[in-house]
Amino acid sequence: MNEPCNWNVVLDRFSGRLDDIRELLTVFQTQMSQDRQAMASALDAQDADTVARIAHRIKGASGNFSADGMVQLARMLEDAAKQQQFDQIPSLADQLFCEAERLIRHIEQCALSSASFSNN
């Protein structure tokens, strides 16, 4: 399975400042938590506009971590919502939030490894 993000690109974007990356990850985590709830409500209400808007925002947010897989899933979800394809939307949303959790764990692990590498 591919890695959920390109860690070297992330490190380069923030000039190797792990504290900044961790802080951004916290913001991301909080936002994903809110988006999860908002997405669930939107799906219950069959509100395609809200689904598309949330997916669009997640696409932008995950781009900050060079998370190509997540960007791709968010794009597919946004497109499906715009076309009101409710047979595909729940499954794509589920995959998207699973990928988000995988991304969070991966970045936490990478940050830990980079910190211990620089300490040694």
Place this chain on the structure above:
Amino acid sequence: MTFASPTASSAPSVGDSIVLLPPSPSTVRGRILVADDDPVTRRALELLLTEVGYQVTSAADGQQAQSLVDDTISLALFDLQMPIADGMDCLRYVRQRFPDIQVMMISGEGEIHDAVAAMKEGAFEFIAKPFDKDKLLVNVDRAITATKLSRDNRNLRDMVGDSLPVTGFSPKLPQTKKLLDQVGKVVGLDSTILLTGESGTGKTTIARYIHQQGPRADQPFVSVNCASLPRDLIEAELFGHARGAFTGAVKDRPGRAEIADGGTLFLDEIGDLPLELQPKLLTFLQDRTLQRIGCNEMRRVDVRVIAASHQDLASMCRENRFRQDLYYRLNVLSLRVPSLRERTLDIPELAQHVLRRIQNQRGGSPLSLSDAARNALLAYNWPGNIRELENVLERASAFCDQGVIQPTDLALHTSHQAFNNIVPGEFAPSLAGMTLAEVERKALIDTLKACSGNKAKAAREMDISEKSIYNKMKRYNITMDQI
């Protein structure tokens, strides 16, 4: 449908010690306004830009962004898709009111077409998500340089080519001389000044002039409009906040009072400052110390304070809507800026000045007024004062033939028809005998009627915030049944 809940993060705590800190450094590379409804992108931009020395102010939607734009901003970064007001709305707002400030658009995937449209409307550049850091920083640097050049250029034009030392005010204008004489006596003093006068009379211009002519001219002039900021944001905006002080406070942030350190803090529409915040401002005026929200440390700042209000603060004190002790503290030196109605002799030269400025901005053939148009300007009542005169002439200069403005081009009957019930062919029914409050109430009701009850549209028409519309409706007991 439900998804598994993620791990929550804890907010940082704030210490208990009280320490008097020195003023924060005021030398930064420039102040950038970032507006994006995605908190991750917003924070990423904050981190990238602050790391290289910029000061960043953030907004989560377009309306908040517009309330935060002022002359201390060197660059605005707007996301194209935002709630309430989108990036294009914000771009137009800045181009119209702060033409020196460069704007860069943040575009997501599939929005390149919109980004190009934004460039056509005057955006400096657009940056696509996800950002290329180096490209972003190069463009930010170029845009801030462009803002600085534009401001320098305008200042030079004002110094060299403009016969009026302050836009709208000149000692050559007979009925303005008294005010400018008074202003000349207070520029060198450090006392707090209270500017009073109707909306649109040029109080902000006078405040800026006092700053520019005084000993603090090379330090910042920071303006806070107490009417345009949402009630729950004013304190944070004015005094700053500590990281973790409230939801969304992800880092320490200085308030405008601190940013103004060494310079002038201009508190516009001070009458709209919420009562609960007035004691804190009083403390600040007394000893020039402040406390950021969520922080026990006291900070000392050295600022000159100028406040302005179109409301009668003395009456507000009697009605317990404004603290008397704060009023006395503000009212050390009081200057009343006259309405345009009281300066009718100034109108012809003022109009010529405005037309020269429009012509300089647009280029093309010279603009002039026909005799009939000049008489129409003299006969009109100008409830919106200089601001209205500028708007009327800008519109007329767009519609006139061969650069000569006729009375029909002025369209004075539509300029403030809702305000004073002018019928076509008449120019100025008298409002004599009405109190300012009665005039304001009438203006609000008529404008709301003209806008079919749409408060956002009425706010735009009256050039005030939507929040002020709600506040004024409450104050004057106006209900939608009356509209």
